[in-house]
Amino acid sequence: MAQVQLPPTLTPLFDGLPRRVEIDAATVADALAELEQRWPGLHDRLCEPGPALRQHIHVYVDQERAQLDTRLEPRSRVHVVAAISGG
Amino acid sequence: MARTMLLIGTRKGAFLLESENRRDWELRGPLCESWPVYHAIHDAGTGALYAAAASEWHGSAVWRSTDLGETWALSSEGIGYDDDDPRKVSKVSSLAVRNGSVLVGVEAPGIFESKDGGETWSLLSTLAGQPGSELWDDPANQPPGHLGISALMTDDADADHFWTIVQGVGTFETGDGGSTWAPRNKGLRADWPRPHEEVGFCVHRLVRSPSDASRMYQQNHVGVHRSDDGGHSWTEITDGLPSEFGFAAAVHPHDRDTFYVIPLDPGHARCMPEGEAAVWRTRNAGESWEKLTRGLPQDHAHLGVLRAAMAADREDAPGLYFGTSTGQLFASIDEGDSWSEIAAHLPPIWSVEVAKVE
Numbered sequence: 001m002a003q004v005q006l007p008p009t010l011t012p013l014f015d016g017l018p019r020r021v022e023i024d025a026a027t028v029a030d031a032l033a034e035l036e037q038r039w040p041g042l043h044d045r046l047c048e049p050g051p052a053l054r055q056h057i058h059v060y061v062d063q064e065r066a067q068l069d070t071r072l073e074p075r076s077r078v079h080v081v082a083a084i085s086g087g
Numbered sequence: 088m089a090r091t092m093l094l095i096g097t098r099k100g101a102f103l104l105e106s107e108n109r110r111d112w113e114l115r116g117p118l119c120e121s122w123p124v125y126h127a128i129h130d131a132g133t134g135a136l137y138a139a140a141a142s143e144w145h146g147s148a149v150w151r152s153t154d155l156g157e158t159w160a161l162s163s164e165g166i167g168y169d170d171d172d173p174r175k176v177s178k179v180s181s182l183a184v185r186n187g188s189v190l191v192g193v194e195a196p197g198i199f200e201s202k203d204g205g206e207t208w209s210l211l212s213t214l215a216g217q218p219g220s221e222l223w224d225d226p227a228n229q230p231p232g233h234l235g236i237s238a239l240m241t242d243d244a245d246a247d248h249f250w251t252i253v254q255g256v257g258t259f260e261t262g263d264g265g266s267t268w269a270p271r272n273k274g275l276r277a278d279w280p281r282p283h284e285e286v287g288f289c290v291h292r293l294v295r296s297p298s299d300a301s302r303m304y305q306q307n308h309v310g311v312h313r314s315d316d317g318g319h320s321w322t323e324i325t326d327g328l329p330s331e332f333g334f335a336a337a338v339h340p341h342d343r344d345t346f347y348v349i350p351l352d353p354g355h356a357r358c359m360p361e362g363e364a365a366v367w368r369t370r371n372a373g374e375s376w377e378k379l380t381r382g383l384p385q386d387h388a389h390l391g392v393l394r395a396a397m398a399a400d401r402e403d404a405p406g407l408y409f410g411t412s413t414g415q416l417f418a419s420i421d422e423g424d425s426w427s428e429i430a431a432h433l434p435p436i437w438s439v440e441v442a443k444v445e
Contacts, residue, residue: 009144012120029431044144044163049170056144082144 002033002072007057007082014039018038028059029068030079046080056083089445091156091400093408094136095416095430096124096438099136103156104430105444109406109420112429118376118404119150119159129442130184137205139179139191147179149191151205156267159338166191166199166209173226174213181395183239186246192236196223196253198265212265218283219256230255237394240293244300250293250318257288258305260318276309279371293318297401299343302372306336306348306394313346313373321428324373329360335397339422340405344372346397347407347423349392357391364388366409368423382426383417390415395438409434 001022011017017039025031029051034044046057051068053059059066060079074080093112100117101124115247118363129136138150140161148163167376168174174195183193189201190211200211214220215292224227230253237254250271253327257272270285281287289308291359300353303314305321310331312321324333331352341347348369350355359365364383367376384390390411397409407419419426 007144007384008121011183034138039221041162041164044148044167049172051170054144054146061347 001074002031002076002078004035004078004080008079010042011083014042015043015075017042022036022051024074025067025072028061028078029071031072032068057081071075089443090274091402091406092129092442092444093398093416094127094129094138094438094440094442095410095433095436096127096138096395097410097414097434097436098123099434100124101140101150101156102430103123104299104431106322109400109402109418114430116155118152118156118412121146122150123257124150124184125180125439126182126438128182128184129444130189130334131442132184132187133204134444137184141178141180147176147193147394149179149189149208150202153204161199162206162208162304164206165201165260166212166287167194168197168210172223175226178233179410180233180234181226181236181238183241183249185249188246190241190249192234192251194233194235195226195229196220196235196256198236198239198251200265205210209323212268214251214268216261217255217259217268217286218270219286222282222320223253223256223303228243238290238293240295242246242300244369252290252293253286255289257286258290258293258318259393261433270306271318272321273319275307276323278309284422292397294336294338294346295336295366296343297340302338302343304338304346306333306375308332309338311348311373322373324369327369327376328367330356333392334394335409336391337399337409338399338408339401340399340401344371345370345392345422346373347397349397351391355396356389358389359391360388362389364390364417366419366423367427379419379423379426381424382419388440393437396436398439398441400441406441408439408441410439 095102101120102116117247127138136152141147146193148161198209198215242248259268275288330350355362398404
């Protein structure tokens with residue numbers, strides 16, 4: 001199971017969404033699809049049509065910058081970061 | 088007991104101000120998780136509140152509350168162009184309600200509609216084929232200001248009849264619920280080249296008299312204008328104002344000839360001239376203007392007011408409200424003769440709407 005850490009700006013938007021979620025997924029895209037299943041609407045908060053990650057949403061897999069097609073290992077740590085975008 | 092509610096959209100969330108007497112106000116907020124809120128409205132038919140918001144991180148969505156702002160939920164389901172469409176929704180900027188449904192205007196210019204109280208949305212119109220659309224449909228050529236559809240104005244008497252402003256392009260009217268449109272900019276002035284005769288006008292704020300459906304006013308980038316035929320033609324009424332430029336405007340709810348604007352320096356400042364805060368009023372449909380300053384700061388008051396940040400209620404003695412881009416909110420309950428500051432230190436204010444709630 002990969003462990004996905006979500007940004008604190010996301011959790012207030014969805015009932016019961018924790019900061020850390022355990023997910024069995026092959027890629028970042030699969031992980032986001034699983035999150036969408038559990039919390040409908042979440043995918044749109046992180047991705048724009050295409051689909052592609054939103055401009056100021058950065059994803060890191062095992063500390064490396066990742067994209068939607070980046071593969072996950074069974075014990076990957078995924079950080080979803082709301083990157084700084086102004087004051 | 089019935090009370091007046093002001094719905095304030097700011098760069099850092101929505102705020103609500105409520106009062107039973109329009110003198111003593113209680114402030115709630117920031118709401119909507121402090122997302123930038125471009126416009127917030129009340130649906131008198133259902134009692135719901137809606138806020139159009141666009142987060143730098145999490146994209147655009149419409150927030151909704153069915154308990155007068157105590158709890159909120161958001162949705163963007165259906166607000167978006169197809170995956171293979173080069174147009175993207177960068178912002179939701181304007182809201183309106185019509186006969187139980189909710190409309191939201193977006194950039195790239197398009198109007199989406201919800202028929203289930205804001206839970207899901209579908210594309211109503213992109214004004215396809217209208218003059219200028221060949222330009223605004225190009226993602227690289229979005230109208231200046233990046234609001235896209237900067238305003239929607241509905242008709243209480245006919246749900247299929249409404250107007251929209253494409254920012255930097257002009258006003259369009261539909262009489263069939265958005266299936267067909269017509270430009271309504273005849274007689275307006277523009278000080279720049281335009282690719283089409285009927286469009287290319289920078290309409291900042293459009294208002295319609297509640298007491299005479301044929302009477303409209305607008306604050307334009309260049310000039311203030313009046314229409315006596317429901318927007319089909321326009322006559323400039325700028326003479327007597329200190330600046331042709333401004334954003335905000337309001338019309339008296341019971342007197343079609345009384346109209347308010349807030350002239351601004353047209354240069355980089357875009358603040359009230361001479362550092363003196365003032366609202367200007369005409370009582371004769373623009374033949375003459377009077378400067379209203381009582382209660383407004385007159386010393387180094389470099390205040391700006393944006394296009395959606397002024398509103399009038401419909402009380403017998405109407406109240407007027409405007410919010411500044413530096414976070415003050417001013418109110419008048421004597422038709423503009425005197426003003427008082429009812430909130431300060433808010434984030435930059437982008438919109439002000441007023442509602443009567445129970």
